[in-house]
Amino acid sequence: MIMRSWLRSVRAKMLVMTALAVLPGFVIASLNAFAMMSQAESNARLVLTHTITAVQNTLSDVITDGLSDISLIRSSPGMTGQACPELMRHMAAQRPTYLQMGMAGSDGRQICTVKPHSGNVALIDPALVQRALRTPGHPVVSLAAAHPDTVPEALVVVASSTTDPGHSVIFLIIALDDVFHAAQDPVLQLDQLLVADAAGHVTSFGGTSRTKSAAVLISSINRLEESRGLPASHEPRIERIGGDLMGWATLAETGARFILRIDRDNLYHAARKTIERQLAMLLAGMLGVLGMVWWTGRRLILHPADALSRMADRLAQGDLDARTGLPRGADELAKVADALDRMAAEIQQRDAERNRHLRELGRNNRFHSILAAVNAAIVRRTSVKVLLDDICRITCDIGDFRLAWIGEVDAVAKFLRPVAWSGRQSALLANLTFPLDADVPEGRGPAATAAREGVVVVCQSFLEDPATTAWQQLGQEVGGVRSAAAFPLGFSSQGERRILALYSGEDEYFAAEDLRLLEQLAQDATFGLHMIAVEQSLAHAHTHDLITGLPNESLLVERLRDVLHRAKAEHKIVSVCVLDIGLPSIVSQWGSQPGNTMLKEIGLELEAHLDGEGIVGVLPGSRFAIAINDLDCMDTTLRHMDELLKRLCAVRVCMQDESFGVTPRMGVAVFPEDGLDPCGLLDKAQEVLASIHPGEPVRFFAPGLSMALQENRRLEKQLQGATANGELALHYQPIIELASGRLKGFEALLRWSHPALGLVPPDRFIPLAESSGLIEVIGEWVVKEAARQAFAWERRGVENIFISLNVSAVQLRNPKFAERIATALKALGGFPKKVRLALELTESQLMIDIDASIGLLGGLRCLGISVILDDFGTGYSSLSYLHRLPVDVLKIDKSFIASIDSSNQAHMVVRGILALARSLKIATVAEGIERAEQLDMVTRMGCTYAQGFWFDPALPSIEVERKWL
Numbered sequence: 001m002i003m004r005s006w007l008r009s010v011r012a013k014m015l016v017m018t019a020l021a022v023l024p025g026f027v028i029a030s031l032n033a034f035a036m037m038s039q040a041e042s043n044a045r046l047v048l049t050h051t052i053t054a055v056q057n058t059l060s061d062v063i064t065d066g067l068s069d070i071s072l073i074r075s076s077p078g079m080t081g082q083a084c085p086e087l088m089r090h091m092a093a094q095r096p097t098y099l100q101m102g103m104a105g106s107d108g109r110q111i112c113t114v115k116p117h118s119g120n121v122a123l124i125d126p127a128l129v130q131r132a133l134r135t136p137g138h139p140v141v142s143l144a145a146a147h148p149d150t151v152p153e154a155l156v157v158v159a160s161s162t163t164d165p166g167h168s169v170i171f172l173i174i175a176l177d178d179v180f181h182a183a184q185d186p187v188l189q190l191d192q193l194l195v196a197d198a199a200g201h202v203t204s205f206g207g208t209s210r211t212k213s214a215a216v217l218i219s220s221i222n223r224l225e226e227s228r229g230l231p232a233s234h235e236p237r238i239e240r241i242g243g244d245l246m247g248w249a250t251l252a253e254t255g256a257r258f259i260l261r262i263d264r265d266n267l268y269h270a271a272r273k274t275i276e277r278q279l280a281m282l283l284a285g286m287l288g289v290l291g292m293v294w295w296t297g298r299r300l301i302l303h304p305a306d307a308l309s310r311m312a313d314r315l316a317q318g319d320l321d322a323r324t325g326l327p328r329g330a331d332e333l334a335k336v337a338d339a340l341d342r343m344a345a346e347i348q349q350r351d352a353e354r355n356r357h358l359r360e361l362g363r364n365n366r367f368h369s370i371l372a373a374v375n376a377a378i379v380r381r382t383s384v385k386v387l388l389d390d391i392c393r394i395t396c397d398i399g400d401f402r403l404a405w406i407g408e409v410d411a412v413a414k415f416l417r418p419v420a421w422s423g424r425q426s427a428l429l430a431n432l433t434f435p436l437d438a439d440v441p442e443g444r445g446p447a448a449t450a451a452r453e454g455v456v457v458v459c460q461s462f463l464e465d466p467a468t469t470a471w472q473q474l475g476q477e478v479g480g481v482r483s484a485a486a487f488p489l490g491f492s493s494q495g496e497r498r499i500l501a502l503y504s505g506e507d508e509y510f511a512a513e514d515l516r517l518l519e520q521l522a523q524d525a526t527f528g529l530h531m532i533a534v535e536q537s538l539a540h541a542h543t544h545d546l547i548t549g550l551p552n553e554s555l556l557v558e559r560l561r562d563v564l565h566r567a568k569a570e571h572k573i574v575s576v577c578v579l580d581i582g583l584p585s586i587v588s589q590w591g592s593q594p595g596n597t598m599l600k601e602i603g604l605e606l607e608a609h610l611d612g613e614g615i616v617g618v619l620p621g622s623r624f625a626i627a628i629n630d631l632d633c634m635d636t637t638l639r640h641m642d643e644l645l646k647r648l649c650a651v652r653v654c655m656q657d658e659s660f661g662v663t664p665r666m667g668v669a670v671f672p673e674d675g676l677d678p679c680g681l682l683d684k685a686q687e688v689l690a691s692i693h694p695g696e697p698v699r700f701f702a703p704g705l706s707m708a709l710q711e712n713r714r715l716e717k718q719l720q721g722a723t724a725n726g727e728l729a730l731h732y733q734p735i736i737e738l739a740s741g742r743l744k745g746f747e748a749l750l751r752w753s754h755p756a757l758g759l760v761p762p763d764r765f766i767p768l769a770e771s772s773g774l775i776e777v778i779g780e781w782v783v784k785e786a787a788r789q790a791f792a793w794e795r796r797g798v799e800n801i802f803i804s805l806n807v808s809a810v811q812l813r814n815p816k817f818a819e820r821i822a823t824a825l826k827a828l829g830g831f832p833k834k835v836r837l838a839l840e841l842t843e844s845q846l847m848i849d850i851d852a853s854i855g856l857l858g859g860l861r862c863l864g865i866s867v868i869l870d871d872f873g874t875g876y877s878s879l880s881y882l883h884r885l886p887v888d889v890l891k892i893d894k895s896f897i898a899s900i901d902s903s904n905q906a907h908m909v910v911r912g913i914l915a916l917a918r919s920l921k922i923a924t925v926a927e928g929i930e931r932a933e934q935l936d937m938v939t940r941m942g943c944t945y946a947q948g949f950w951f952d953p954a955l956p957s958i959e960v961e962r963k964w965l
Helices: 002-007 010-074 086-094 126-134 177-181 214-228 269-316 332-379 384-399 426-431 446-453 466-477 512-543 553-570 583-590 592-610 634-649 678-690 703-720 762-772 774-795 817-827 843-847 850-862 894-898 904-919 932-941 957-964
Strands: 098-104 110-114 140-144 155-161 169-175 192-196 202-205 237-241 244-250 257-262 403-410 415-423 457-459 483-491 497-504 573-580 614-619 623-631 653-655 658-660 665-671 698-700 728-737 743-754 758-760 801-806 835-842 866-872 889-892 923-927 945-947
Touching (some): 010 086, 086 110, 126 169, 214 244, 332 384, 332 512, 384 415, 384 497, 446 497, 497 512, 553 573, 573 634, 592 623, 623 634, 634 665, 665 678, 678 698, 728 774, 801 866, 835 843, 843 850, 889 904, 894 904, 932 945
Parallel strands (some): 801 835, 835 866, 866 889, 889 923, 923 945
Antiparallel strands (some): 098 169, 140 155, 192 257, 237 244, 244 257, 483 497, 573 665
């Protein structure tokens, strides 16, 4: 009972509250410890990766220099194969890293040496000599362990056979001091550094008391790679093995493996020490706080609280003469005691004073809380928009304002436009603008005045101030605004002024101290917005080219990696191009400023051409890199390259009375045929760019694509004269009415009879016509030719049939398409009446803009031209749009007809399309009938018409007249 009573006492509650107060410290310390351990490992991984990359690059440079020197010695005039030439001695004296240079015979014994290391020197491996002899003229490289008694470093041994009859070998032994110096980073704190060459020799560098067996480490790595099925890689790999952090990579030139290890204890040593110190300090602080709180609470709180409790009990019983008996003092409890002593006489006055004090205190605390919360938002800033929204939200939520918004000046339109807001009915601001002209009533309010003059503007009586007359109605709608204030908030990234506008529901709300705090808030927010602008500018400069503003190489590779990853998942083709515009010649002839202008213009042209369907960036040397994604086939790639070259050749830069252009050259590598890695594809594109011959604008890494591109260009030029040369013709495939078996019409199919190539397939030359713009001219010729044939058949007495023509998507995008059709027909003397014309359009063409398509089809029908919806079933095939389109006939795609008698799914699709057409009273055509079974099934299903090889292929007009008319 005593224990339960004590647990309910103030003493117990104080003890529990004190313990709860220090509990978050332990939680924070635990989270901080976890973060420190994780950060330690992340930092070590990053440094290991950079160290391995540095070693690989340095070793590559060392071997390249050695190979170059040996090549010079082999070709030197004094090279006899029997003695070391003078050039070898000179090179040895100039290369401090060369331990030994010399020549060895076919038996591996040294013929001569230059600059031997002090003491014993490493000997050339006879096996390496034999390898060099087996590959005359080609150097061999080996990374071997150093001689244990001489040089405590690994060695690179480079050997190459000479051309003398004695079959001697030039060898070079290089110390790798510079290579492994990169790995001795004191920040890394390596416990072990190993090099294992291709022959299995292991050399250890550095090491601490935590050094482990090299064989154990190598065995652990091999088991890890085998278990995960990882191949040997030149790229650095960082893994946790046995608690240790290990990094390794294979050195490309030697096949050796470079291994770094950081012991687990060493990895977390510093973090663990810091955590122990923090926990010790936290524990000591907690014990001190507990003791101090208990002693202070007992003396200053518990004893006076008992006296106050007794006083309160007496006052509750109506004893206004009761006194606490406590001495007067300056602390809060003494004040309360004094207040209680005087309460009997002044209770009402004290209550009023207390309420006023609480209001003032709460008001002041709110403004300080606003300032603190805004500063916290500035600290965690992520973007201008987020910070502006946070400022508005904080001022409304904490400051209890009716409305808060931030506006930016539009200097061109001369008005203030809200860009962020919060509060009651704040959505009304979305479409509002505030004129800056003081001559109109709307431009005299606090917000417009602050934006115009750049000063703080306060309105303490919003509903009575003449300057706010135009906005008083809106003030009532957003919750009864009675006072307002506007504060300058710096400038936007475009250099236009920002303001913060606050609205309260109380008259005379903004006191002097409040305005001081709000001005401080505006200054802090201005600083935060400025810092965001600076950070964004620095970040942009780090990843973008300064002249064009396009991504630089690092950002380009990062984005290209994402594009390739998506293309791999979607089985798409990506063309990676490197473009050279010959900037040095432009600069030498016109100057650097015109050269920079041309770079900008080319960059803009590339972005306009890609139109979001690829990425573009700038490589070192003022070359552009372009990646065109979402390509379905190589023909599309070739058309893209052709169009791009045409656009670039049209770019001109004017200089006074002259202008100049560029002669672009492009090297192209294609994903995935030419590679899967972004850097590799860029390298291949640059490699093929360097091999382009004069006058050759583009070359692919795959030779066949370059030839195909040239063939496309040649074919396109020949297509330009095909119409005038009479090489184009229309062939007609009959369309039969199934119910009666009578001829109902023809589909006109374009054919190109090339004088050298013979009959060119439509899928070969139609895409060329579309990409080059010739499709407009060819399309008009097709309409005129079909109309001419229709008139000719009418004169022969043919009637009640139609001729259908296919329409390209390029033609359909022309807003004057229907007008051009009408003009072409009028040029022939009018519109055929008995042999009508029909146009075939696909679903995908019409669904780009359904409303525009409805208008277009209506215009065609007014001309007496029927509309056939081609390839129906492969697109939307929905009643939701089909009933809106003025369509006369649905043509069922031949892919369904081909399997209608063997696939239940195709059978159901065709049946559904026919049912849909019957419900809309639209005729149907079954395309691609080749067998009697197909014809029988579509007839029994109720299809209106049919066409296909079962009846006849597309025929010239002479044969059509002989067989069908």
